[in-house]
Amino acid sequence: MALQVFKEMVERGIMPTLVTYNIILKGYFMTRQLNEAWEFFLEMKRRKCEINVVTYTTMIYGFGVAGEVKKSKRIFYEMVGEGVVPNVATYNALVHVLCKKDNVENAVLVFEEMVVKRFVPNSVSYNAVIRGFCHAGEMERALRFMARMEKEGCQPNVQMYNVVIWYLCDAGDIEKGLELFEKMGDGSCLPNLDTYNVLISAIFVRKKYEDLMVAGKLLLEMINRGFLPRKFTFNRVLNGLVLTGNQDFAREILSMQSRCGRLPRQLKL
């Protein structure tokens, strides 16, 4: 369809620019037509297009996410050889690809190479590596990178916090998850509904009686901050409190219902 329009453009004498070509190239990757993408790239070269950093970044990312890491790397080096200078987006694409389809160690090498070459990593760069560490179960290094990110003036966003908190809890370390959660409170990044759901759910995965008061505290806090818990979450925490002998706390949370318009229907105490 896009190609149809492209043809029409040419027929009507509108000359496609490099931007046109780059968009079409990305289209091939989005429809997983790798061979067509490669052929189109060669055609661009044949037509003496001034292939730029966007073209190469599209190629590196496109082949990489499709699992063709070697090709991705080869294109990166070819680009440098052709005198096209990579930028932060190019490095980010490669780092992302290595995290997802290769391994974190190689991704970190590229990340550090980027820093050595005086490129300033941005939140996208940190996001990729931190997720890579989480996925590899390297939570200590994920946390260290998060600290480094902040030190460099990149404030992690809620989604970033949620991911790391989730992986910490998933590794059974709810304490570390809560620690990170507390850090959000005094920063410029406030927890959202997902943050609370992730933490409360983790408490029910671990099933420790002592944790239930924490779950209750979180539920109360989220309601106070205007986040509406799902019926499932609400009932489950209240049930848990009752079963662990914390009726008073359960009642206190229930009394919130009068103040908040439409809390989920409560259970009978």
Add this chain to the structure above:
DNA sequence: ATAGGGTTAG
């Protein structure tokens, strides 16, 4: 102008 991130919970 076009490229790089993101879903984690019953």
